[in-house]
Structures are given as structure tokens and as C-alpha cells.
Amino acid sequence: MSTEAQQENTPAARCPFSIQDGHRTLLETGTIGAHELFGVKQWLVAAAEDIKLVTNDPRFSSAAPSGILGERRPGWFSGMDSPEHNRYRQKIARDFTLRAARKQEEFIIQAADACLDNIEASGPGTDLVPGYAKRLASLAIHDLYGLNEEEGPVLEGQMRAMEGGTDMESIKRLTDEFFGHVLALVRAKREQSGDKLLHRLAEAGEDEILLSDDEATGVFATLLFAGHDSMQQMVGYCLYALLSHPEQRAALRENPDLIDGAVEELLRYLPLNQLGVPRVCVEDVELHGQTISAGDNVIPLYSTANRDPGVFADPDTFDITRKPEHNFAFGYGIHKCPGQHLARVLIKVAALRLFERFPDVRLAGDVPMNEGLGLFSPAELRVTWGAE
Numbered sequence: 001m002s003t004e005a006q007q008e009n010t011p012a013a014r015c016p017f018s019i020q021d022g023h024r025t026l027l028e029t030g031t032i033g034a035h036e037l038f039g040v041k042q043w044l045v046a047a048a049e050d051i052k053l054v055t056n057d058p059r060f061s062s063a064a065p066s067g068i069l070g071e072r073r074p075g076w077f078s079g080m081d082s083p084e085h086n087r088y089r090q091k092i093a094r095d096f097t098l099r100a101a102r103k104q105e106e107f108i109i110q111a112a113d114a115c116l117d118n119i120e121a122s123g124p125g126t127d128l129v130p131g132y133a134k135r136l137a138s139l140a141i142h143d144l145y146g147l148n149e150e151e152g153p154v155l156e157g158q159m160r161a162m163e164g165g166t167d168m169e170s171i172k173r174l175t176d177e178f179f180g181h182v183l184a185l186v187r188a189k190r191e192q193s194g195d196k197l198l199h200r201l202a203e204a205g206e207d208e209i210l211l212s213d214d215e216a217t218g219v220f221a222t223l224l225f226a227g228h229d230s231m232q233q234m235v236g237y238c239l240y241a242l243l244s245h246p247e248q249r250a251a252l253r254e255n256p257d258l259i260d261g262a263v264e265e266l267l268r269y270l271p272l273n274q275l276g277v278p279r280v281c282v283e284d285v286e287l288h289g290q291t292i293s294a295g296d297n298v299i300p301l302y303s304t305a306n307r308d309p310g311v312f313a314d315p316d317t318f319d320i321t322r323k324p325e326h327n328f329a330f331g332y333g334i335h336k337c338p339g340q341h342l343a344r345v346l347i348k349v350a351a352l353r354l355f356e357r358f359p360d361v362r363l364a365g366d367v368p369m370n371e372g373l374g375l376f377s378p379a380e381l382r383v384t385w386g387a388e
Contacts, residue, residue, distance in 0.1 A: 016369050016378070017241065017318070019271045023304040032290055035299070040067045042278060042297045043290075046304040048311045048328070050287065054279055054300050055333035062335060064280035066297050073179065075211065075218020078226060078277055078335060085334055088219050091209045092338060095144060095197040101341035104144065108345060111139040112353040120357070125364060128381040133236030133350065140346055141228060145220070146196025151185065159224065182224075183217045227339045230273060231346065233370075233377035238266045238347045239354065240378045241318065243363050248320050253355060262320035263347050267329035269318045271303035271376055276331060302328040303376075358385040 014020070019027075026033045026046035033044035045054050054060045063072075063081045072079045077088035094100065115135050119126045126132075142152035158178045165171035190202040190213075201216045211219065242249045242262075252258050278297045285292045292298060305328045307315040312325060330337035337343075354361060361383050370379035 014369070016367065017244075017270065018316075019301075019304050019307055020274065023274070023301050024307070026301070027304055027308060031288055032292075037297075037299075040297060042299045043292055044299050044301055045287070046301045046308075048305045048308040051276075051300045051302065051305045051328060051332055053287075054298050055276075055331065055335065057285075059281060059283050059285055060279035060298055061282050062277065062279055064282055064295075066278045066280050073214070073218045073221070075215035075220075076222050077219060078222050082334060087209060088211075088215075089334070089338065091201065091211065092197065092219065092223070095200075096338040096341065098341045101345045104140065104342065105345050105349065107143055108136070108140050108349045109353065111143075112136055112349050113357075115139075116353060116357045123384075124386045125382070125384040128239055128354075128383055129236045129378060132354070133239060133381070134232040136350055137228075137232040137235050137346055140342065141231065144197055144342065145223075146189070146194050146198045155181070155185075155224065156228070159228065179217060179221060182221055183213060186213055186216045186220065223338070227337060227343075230337075230375060231339060231343050233375055234267075234270070234272050234343060235346055235350050236381055237270050237272055237377045238263075238351060240367060240381055241266055241270060242351060242355075243361070243381075243383065245318055248318060249355065252320060252351075253359070256352065258320055259348050259352060260344075261322065261324050262351070263344050264324040264327065265318065265320050265322050266347060267344075268306045268312065268325075268327035270329075271306075273302045273329060273331075274304075274376055276300035276302050277335065300328075300332070302331060361385045 018024075022033065023044070023046055025031075026044060030047065032050070033046070035042045035044050045051060058081070061081055062079055062085070075088060077085050080088070112132075115132050119128075119131055138152060138156065142148075145152075147155070155178075158174070158181060162171060162174045162178060165174055186198070186202050189198050192199060198220060201211065201219060202213075203210070242252070248262075252262055276299055278299050281292045281294055281296045281298055283294050306312070309315050330340040330343070362385065364382045364384040367381060368379045370377055
């Protein structure tokens with residue numbers, strides 16, 4: 001069976017920690033949903049087992065044309081199936097291991113402290129989104145890639161400009177400018193010595209995989225688009241959740257060793273990543289009594305799967321002492337986010353350093369939510385500290 005899943009356009013009326021009502025209906029009724037995105041019909045799948053099917057079964061392709069995604073450029077590996085996809089993931093694998101994230105942790109701690117120094121100097125009172133959550137994530141990402149103080153902000157500015165495009169002509173122009181800039185950056189890195197991701201992406205290293213300039217550009221652009229916004233927004237969202245649940249924050253303060261489990265619970269509980277990248281059905285598939293025809297788009301609802309009661313007991317309760325289980329915050333299958341380990345370290349450091357530095361930090365007003373295409377997170381996070 002299918003049910004119509006309506007897109008919610010009024011985030012302010014929605015609990016900031018709840019999944020969309022329409023998506024919840026799919027989960028509760030065990031159905032799939034018909035949904036229109038950019039004038040193209042999509043099937044929405046919500047249950048954990050359905051997510052696993054759509055993201056692992058070769059009858060659902062990431063490479064087939066979806067009708068809503070733009071031109072697939074060389075190296076754009078999120079739009080590839082195995083074995084083509086594997087070559088690009090292998091090229092970046094070294095930079096996204098757990099060991100690599102832990103190695104970067106000391107830099108992230110120093111960056112967090114620098115951000116908090118600035119916040120303290122201008123306080124009490126600040127918006128944690130631009131000055132801490134986004135700033136810290138940007139510093140960590142730029143360090144990972146090997147971007148200097150000028151290169152990183154320029155790329156971010158171009159990405160923001162594309163997101164703010166008002167018509168297809170301007171979006172295409174801004175996109176072409178962005179890819180032209182990234183191509184020039186890749187070529188420049190080929191001429192520089194260094195051991196960061198962008199340096200190695202532009203050369204044949206120990207993996208003996210040599211990418212063309214266009215392929216390296218596409219891989220780097222994929223990483224930027226797939227992870228930059230979501231990582232920035234996730235840090236702020238996690239801080240909001242802990243500030244909004246004082247009993248959970250108190251438990252973490254009393255026992256900081258709970259932090260790793262707390263991070264997993266935050267990733268499971270927060271509905272940041274609402275819409276996954278579409279897959280295209282390449283042959284007819286029957287699911288819950290509904291035929292998904294060859295050529296149909298299917299979108300996995302990762303945040304909804306994280307509330308599946310068949311996997312998680314009492315799934316709508318936020319509990320940092322919960323025994324960690326596999327969650328879908330970073331997707332599933334071969335396209336699972338490569339930056340998952342870095343994201344965990346960022347959240348851990350951001351929370352621990354903030355609450356150690358400002359033990360009495362607290363919310364200072366309402367928190368407006370920002371719902372972009374598939375992402376849901378705080379637009380502002382005003383806080384204060386010191387005497388009330």
C-alpha cells in the first residue's frame with residue numbers, strides 16, 4: 001500500500017525534535033509514500049528494513065537518471081554504483097578512517113577553545129550557530145582537506161551563493177563558476193607539496209589511483225556538497241538537544257565517559273537528515289503491496305528509520321545512556337557518509353568543551369528552526385551564561 005506523504009512547510013509549528021508527521025504515518029502504517037519533488041514523483045520509504053533494501057539491492061541504482069538531479073560530472077561518486085563507485089571511495093578512504101579522525105581531534109580541541117575564547121570575550125550571550133557550530137566545523141573540514149584561510153571561505157561563499165540562487169539560469173551560472181574554481185584549486189594543489197586530502201586527491205599516491213583533473217574536481221565537490229552543510233548543522237543541533245534536556249546534560253556532566261554513547265544517541269534521535277539521495281528503480285519491485293516501477297525514484301527517509309520501534313525501544317525518547325545500536329544518521333550501504341568519524345569527534349569536542357568552559361550556559365530565548373531541502377536544524381541558538 002501507499003499513502004500520500006505531505007511536505008511540511010511550517011517548521012515553526014513542528015516540535016524541533018520530531019520527525020515529520022507524514023513520515024511518521026508511513027512508519028506507523030508500514031506503507032510507502034507518494035511524494036512530488038521538483039515536479040517528479042518519488043516513493044518514500046521509512047522503515048529500517050526498507051531503507052536497507054533500497055540502499056543495498058542492485059535493483060535500486062544511484063547511477064540511473066533520476067530526473068531531479070543535475071548533470072553528473074566526472075568523479076561525482078554519490079551518483080555511481082559499484083564497481084565504479086569503489087574506485088573513488090578507495091582514493092579518499094585513508095582520510096576518513098577512525099584513526100584519521102582521532103588524529104585530528106587535538107586540532108579540533110584547539111579550534112574549539114579558540115572559538116570559545118572569542119565568544120567569552122564578547123559575552124555573556126551569543127548565537128552558537130555562526131560563532132561556534134559552523135565555525136568549528138568549517139575549521140575542521142578545511143584542515144582535513146588542506147585548505148588555507150583564504151581558500152576555505154571562498155568555497156563556502158560560492159556554495160552559499162548557489163543555495164541562494166533564485167532561478168535555474170543563475171544556479172547554472174553559479175554552479176559552473178564553482179566547479180571552475182574547484183578545478184583551478186585542484187590544479188594548484190598538484191603543484192604544491194602536502195599530505196592533506198586535496199593534495200593526495202590531485203596525485204597518484206600509495207593507492208596508485210590517478211584521477212584526472214575533472215575527476216578530482218568531482219570527488220572534492222561531492223565531499224563538499226554532501227558533508228559541509230550537514231556537519232555544520234549537526235553540531236548546532238546536538239548542542240540544542242543537550243541544552244533542551246537538562247537532565248541528560250547533567251548526567252553527562254557527572255559522567256563524561258558517557259560522551260561516546262551520547263553522541264550515538266544524538267545522531268539517532270535528531271531528525272537532521274530527512275531525505276536521502278534518490279535511488280532509481282531499474283526493474284519492477286513490489287514493496288508492501290505497492291509496485292515500484294522501473295524508472296521510479298525512491299527516497300530513503302534516514303531520520304524516520306531512526307525512530308523505527310522495530311529496531312529502537314521507545315524510539316521517541318532521548319536517552320544518552322541507551323545502549324548504542326546501528327543508526328541511519330549517515331545513511332546506509334556503499335554510500336554511507338565517509339565523514340562519519342570526523343562528525344562524531346566534532347560533536348564530542350564541541351559539547352565537552354562548551355560545557356566545561358561555560359558550566360551554566362543556557363538557552364536565551366526561542367530557537368527558530370531552519371528547514372532546507374532535506375535538512376532540519378536550528379537557524380539560531382541564542383545562549384547566555386553567568387548570573388541570571
